[in-house]
Amino acid sequence: MFDPQEATKPRSSRQHQGLLRICELYASVQGEGLLTGMPSTFVRTSGCNLRCWFCDTPFASWKPEGDYYAPGEIVEQCQRLGIQHVVLTGGEPMLFGAITELTRQLLAAGFHLTIETAGTMWREVYCDLMSISPKLPSSAPRQASDTWIAAHHARRQRLDVVRKMMERFEYQLKFVVDCPSDAEEVLDYLHQLGRFDRHRVLMMPQGTSQAELDRQAQWLLPWCQEHGVRFCPRAHIAWFGNRRQT
Template sequence: MRVAETFTSIQGEGGLIGTPSFFIRTTGCNLRCEWCDTPYTSWRPEGVWRTIADLIAEVPGGVRHAVVTGGEPLLWAPLPALAAALRARGLHVTIETAGTIHQSLACDLMSVSPKLANSDPGPAHATALRDDHRARRSERHALRRLLAEYRCQLKFVIGAPSDLEEVEALLVELGVAAREDVFLMPLGTRRDELAERGRWLTELCMQRGYRFTPRLHIDLWGDTRGR
């Protein structure tokens, strides 16, 4: 599979925040989010071809969690074999996905981040690209299967208070009533914008029962690749 980077850091988002983890970032994505923070996996994909054996050999001895992220890792047919090999090493495996593609595999957590309208490419981009992104992010069949078949957390990127209306409409559509595994995360890659959005977003979480997640890796190291 083609991999943009591997690195060891702490999980910066969601329910396992702060957990030391080995990250495998695949390249390639079926979406084109306007605010994508890893354009080297989507808009301008880069990476090298890696074997599963090479990736497993790179796992540090003291780490017990592995995160396969992207890009969109579910695009890759070898992903089930990679997840199985990581688990065979005794690792807890998280797959991070936008929820537009389904694969059958063994993992411990499917971290699903459905994309909202705030992700749509702006008017500077071709109409066909914008329409394709909207259609792909709005696909629900794969998302429903992931929620039904895996231990999931849902993570939404929030840029404005009005985004919450879209989140709640989607949760109703999906039949998700419990909010303990629904995380709201501020949009941004700078500490100042994350702090500003985080202040009002935490208030919304407290009012409506969602879980707030910061972007801890950015708080600690800034928008630094490999952290």
Template sequence: MNESAKRYRVNEIFHSIEGEGARAGLPATFVRLVGCNLRCSYCDTTYAFEPGPTDELLTADEIAARAADFGARAVTVTGGEPLLQDLDPLFDALDAFEVNVETNGSIELPVPRPHVFYTMDWKSPSSGEEARMRADNLARLTESDVLKFVVGTEADLRAAEAVLAAYKPAAQVFFSPVFGQIPLVEIADFLVERNLNARLQVQLHKIVWDPDARGV
């Protein structure tokens, strides 16, 4: 197939602020691709698991043109799990943007590009998908990338601490609560008591807007 003609199955494209991670609070254009190989217990984007009637099939150039229309320099490619689709043509088309790829940690990270960084989850025990994580990805993360632990229980906190101790990843590390399941103070106290080189984050988009709202 001609790479320029390759089409991506897109659930939605919208403009908002980054809700979490290294660019939290900054305006960005979001490209949500369809399909996910995991079924985390706390997933809040189940509507992107499988193809649906409102999906669009767009080329990389069409996606880039939509992003340019919003005027932001930042693009976040998310899902679902975006790495289920070949992102190389999309990376090429988005070379004028700073691209954040949100990935679930179960698929080998592609070779990095200068304008691309990864926000990679490490699934905690309460997700039900911890066994699907690829430890080799931890060594692929750089200081420009983000490693995110979504935690909902004390066991999740301890498991995250064990991963950090065992692998000492170079990435920026964030702890994020499963929305409504764990008090923020419990995470904060854990980070302080253990003196972990990690940041507590909240999902800003769920505070600014309705937690169940889409397209924000």
């Protein structure tokens, strides 16, 4: 967890301009995407504008936890951990206006920064890798109010935002898929997106146990070969299991 003892006074859970709500900040190893295997500090913002049924961080979406911190406090925590790579993730980090200042300070401090986002909101930010995980129609929550289901669908797809991110930054497109029909949805999405680098498209099986991921790999791996995109194992599940702060 983000250690309030190590920072200046934590704020209460009120919205504060210039601050970000953080539910955890920890050292681990990147388990997904082009930088798999890279020792990294993970800064997880709390709160999300979507409600995916498969969300594996409900403490940052469905039931957000954590206090509010200033960009400088967060940078200081990253400096204390002393790891060059930082991954700013969520929840949805783009919810916070202070992300502009946080990312500016992280790059100025010499960190390599990845931002993980669903690509539904644009903010002026600075980073070395924009990791975009667009949410497909099948991501909709299954046990939620009609209001949330409608909000999820209304917000989940912003092709204009994703295109702008791809133009502005080094990027990867990461899709969570649970079954072959989800993979077909990815093809539809890519078709609508238009231009993209196939080698930056990563297909990630949905699952929280190694047995489940192994089962999914049996159909997804050949599917990726057939379509010339990358299979993206969730290596952190194999290394650490489905635990927080991994």
